[in-house]
Amino acid sequence: MKLCLKPTIIPFKLEGQVVLRFNGQYAKIPDPHGAIWELATALNGSVSVEALITQVADRFPAVSQDDIRAVVQDLIRYRLVESPDAFEITSLSDHDRMRFSRNIDFFGSMSAVTENKFMSQEKLRAAKVCVLGCGGLGTHILFDLVALGVHQLTILDFDTIELSNLNRQILYKETDIGMSKVVTARRRLLEFNSHLDITTHERRLESTGDVANVVRGHDIVICVADKPANYMADWLNEACVEQGVPFISGGLDVRRSVFYSVVPGISGCGACWLTSARNKSSLVNSISNMAKQHDITYQHPGPALVTLVAVTAGMMVSETVKILTGCQPPQLTNKLKEFTFDDLDVGIAEVWQLNPTCTVCGHLARSQQSTVQAETV
């Protein structure tokens, strides 16, 4: 096996030790004779690691091959080296390998030595992503998804572009005013990457069935549609749980933004959250009942500052990357996170759990439990 120090590692030669700096952390390796520095600088994938160990041990008789081999094993264990042997094969084109090379090294910083560092980018390339809403959050999210390398998109909005959208909706410009949002967003995204496959729906969503018809067959749904305010979250949740499609939802609330994700059958769903919130607070129970019964919402469009939009879009797209690639576990499940403009903090606003008696997702939890029990038997 050939090994390279990952491109995200910076080696430093200090008095009696080698320090490898990565992701704000430092790995310190004792090196009284200079053999480890020789090893670190020779880890470039040109010769096999066994040949390299022999070569370094020959040059430093005070250091045994076993000592050097132990250091190599630590470098492997802490994911500080990669092997060119593990990523010779990829379905990515030369264009994509170059275009997304910085992503690939980002994902490579997490991968084990036997893992193909192109794999996460390949998963993004193959993913089918549905974005409901092409307003402030929607346009930022779409731009980020395409920059990431997502190629198959379904986008939905019923609105046309207005002057007051241009404080934050980054895919549109002054000459687009009066035009369809989905048509304009599609055109602008194709200017950015001409290889995209984008399906547009220019329509309102009016039921769980409507949402189910749009999200069916996608790998993930990102919902930033806020109309109708009192029903969208329920329709989204019911449709995505029914279809088994993970989703991420988010929105602005004056000087804070909120966002969460649901992986059906694995995490709690929106209905689990609502039940938990109602049980914790009679005020939440009364307000949510009254809002739904009388369809009470803002009388005027809410305020929307682009900085909250940008941070929130980044959070939601980061969660998308985690769910689609599996590079790390999701971080927005079973909780509502909030970004607050006042102190620029991101914190947890609410937490909940998968409720096995949930009327929307409880059957998934129960069937998973029975599978586990069956396997145990």
Ligand SMILES: [Zn+2]
């Ligand atoms: Zn549920």
